[in-house]
Amino acid sequence: MKRRALIAGVSVTAIAAGCMSMATGPQAIDWNKVPATTVTLFYPGQSSYEWLRSDAHKGASRETARGDACVSCHDDPKEEQIQGRKILRGDHPLEPQAAVLKGKNGHVDVGVQAAYDDKNLYLRYQWKTHDPNHPGADYPGYRFDGKEWKAYGHMRLHKDTLAGKFPPIYENRMSLMLDDGKVSGFAQQGCWLTCHDGERDMANEASKDEVAANPLMMAIKKKDVRKYIPASRTDPSDWRSGKSMEEIATLKAAGEFLDLMQWRAHRSNKAGGADDGYVLEYRNFDGGKNHFSSNLDGKTKQPKFMFDAAKFGGKSFTAADYGKKEIILVKGVNAVPFDPNAGWKEGDILSQYVLSAADASGSAADNKAIGTWKDGMWTVVFIRPLGLANPDDKPLKAGGVYNVGFALHDDNMTGRGHHVSYVKTLGIGAKADIQAVKVN
Amino acid sequence: MSNPIKLSLILSAAFCLAVPAYAQVDPEEVFKENDCHKCHHATKAKKGPALAKIAARYKEKKLDEKEAIKHMTSGKKVKLEDGTEEEHKIIDTKDIAVQTAVAKWMLDR
Structure with missing residues (x-):
């Protein structure tokens, strides 16, 4: 058994390293020399774009609608702890299922380190799993x-x-949503721009019939509502008001979308990958083939x-x-x-x-990752090539500063059952909340 | 049990009973749980005035925590830093001891 695990581990590492040489790839990085930032993520419940603009968001609906940053009000050093605890305490309208989540952690600290070389950006995440005895794979x-x-x-x-x-x-997942400044409002309100009423497990979840009757959903052949950016709707607060496919294509060509990259403990880790997607009118996967496919x-x-x-x-x-x-x-x-x-x-x-590194192809297969779970902690090194030219990717470059939001799914959760961060900045060799340092 | 020990236990119990309820709550935690900090920073103006400014104004006008409690429980219209008006949020506890603790803590900034 141990031998099999070793073989699998070695093959995954080799796959993830891909064309990177050992001298310049992630294995060559001395992470002890790379600054670490603790990003605290909190449980957001059903805090949607619409809820944040409603009177239920006390004293802040007008400010949110105006485009103010979340952290212009939520600026306490322990803000994430406060909000996560409050939403899960049992009587908060943002978590109608609080009773079954008793004991769930309201926040989680994720250690983030960033480095880059001439070819790639490397993000190293470390966090403790909610269950210290299970990796959540x-x-x-x-x-x-x-x-x-x-x-x-x-x-x-x-x-x-x-x-x-x-x-x-x-499965556990570690996700990164990234904006290069082209999605209006992301720098201020981050992932909350994409989280709407009507989506899966959110307030007023759209019925199958409603989705089946919606022109945009029919056009993109989807059976449920998932993340979207406000610009993809004529009324950002109404998922039903999708723009035409021509208008959405224009937005995409102009770069008005968010890159969404997810490492998955079950569906990508053993294939040495992390999936590559984007959020525009829906939470889409990039073109090509993922590291996983239906069995x-x-x-x-x-x-x-x-x-x-x-x-x-x-x-x-x-x-x-x-x-x-x-x-x-x-x-x-x-x-x-x-x-x-x-x-x-x-x-x-x-x-x-079923997973396959060999089957993964195209833009969907851009991102690699190496994840290990030990002593109740995941350590994941996520690898993103610089300068991608695919129409569904944000091309990252040295000197660039990006707005990012982190999300962690833990404790047998998907959809909204995650922990999320307020928006941060990521600089590749440039000043930011999280600064990637040059290696090699 | 010796007399001195008995006496100390009695005194301890008496002291515990005499401690007001507000002394047992963390007013800062109540303040933050109610999201008061979203508008009131310790020293800088946000949507509402800084706690330091509120405390100074109360001191100048010789107002005490009773006035502050009235402010946080009546939901009356308040003028914001940007000149607009809105109803002040009402603290989510009716426990006068907790309200007093929060008011005292605020005015002590």
């Missing part, structure tokens, strides 16, 4: 019920989880891959394995084509996604 699966493979597991706040149909299961065959409704029993210790797993075993299906490591005649029995579970 599990993900919902497909469970065989004797006849069909059905989705099993979801995040802590999902209605089926709350109803007790299955336990909370979701369900759309026609047969059966998994595409199963585990290699010789490497995983079985061709599948069961619900009892969650939290006890590393359950990540990776092509070239432990995945083999699914055999429908392998004697499947009720309760067998297979992964919803």
Whole structure:
């Protein structure tokens, strides 16, 4: 087992290093010499763009609508602790599910270090997982019920989880949203520009019928509402008011979008990647192919891959394995084509996604990452090439200063169940809240 | 139990009972939990006046915490630093001891 883990670890490191030589890549960086900044993230509940502009945001609706920065009011040295604790205390309107979140941490400290060389920006994140004994790398699966493979597991706040149909299961994620100054208001209000009523798990969540009837949602073939920037709507406070595809294309061509880069403990880490996306009219993935893909065959409704029993210790797993075993299906490591005649029995579970560094391609595969979890702490080195020229990327360059927001999903959460930061600045060799230093 | 120990326990209990309720709360925490700090900074003007300025004004006009409590519980219209007016936020506790503690803390800046 240890040998297998070692092989997997070595291959992931090699993949992540990619074309970078050992002399100039992330392995060459002495992180002890790179300044560290502690960024405190807090639990925002359902604090949407619309809520912040409502009277419920006491004494600040007018200021927020005017475009004032969040930190022009929220400037206490312990602001994140105050707000996170308050939202989770049990009687706050921003968290209707506070009762099931009893004991959840209102804030989390993330250590951030930044470095760059001629080719890449490197961000090193360190944080302690809410559960000190589990890395949070599990993900919902497909469970065989004797006849069909059905989705099993979801995040802590999902209605089926709350109803007790299955336990909370979701991967940890570390995300970075980045603006190069082209998205109006991001420098002041950060990620809150993209978080709206009507989105998944937010207030007034859009129904399937509403989404199906919406012209923009039909045009982009989406079944739910996710992050969007205000400029993508004629009324930024109404997700229904999407602009035409021509107008959205014009915004994109002008660079009016946010880069969204996410490291995932389950779906990207073992492939040495971090996904690359952007937020404009929706939370989109970049063009190309991600490090992960669906493990369900759309026609047969059966998994595409199963585990290699010789490497995983079985061709599948069961619900009892969650939290006890590393359950990540990776092509070239432990995945083999699914055999429908392998004697499947009720309760067998297979992964919803299969990972492959080799399959990842195009702009979606730009970002790499190396993540390790030890003694209750994740250390993730995120690697972003400088000077990308793809139409869905923000090209980063030495001397550039960018507005960034950090988000951490921990404790079996997705969607709004994260911790987030107020907006910060990231300078690549330039003065900023977080300053990347030149290495090599 | 010896008499001196008994006496000290009795005195301790009596002291605890005599301590006013507001002494048991952290007024700064109540202030921040109510988001008062969003408008009132210790020393600089934000949307509302700085605590130091409020304290000086109260001192000059010989006002005490009772006036400050009235201010934080009545929701009356107040003039903001930018010249506009809006209703002052009402503190979310009706406990007079806690209100007193917050008022005293503010006026002590």
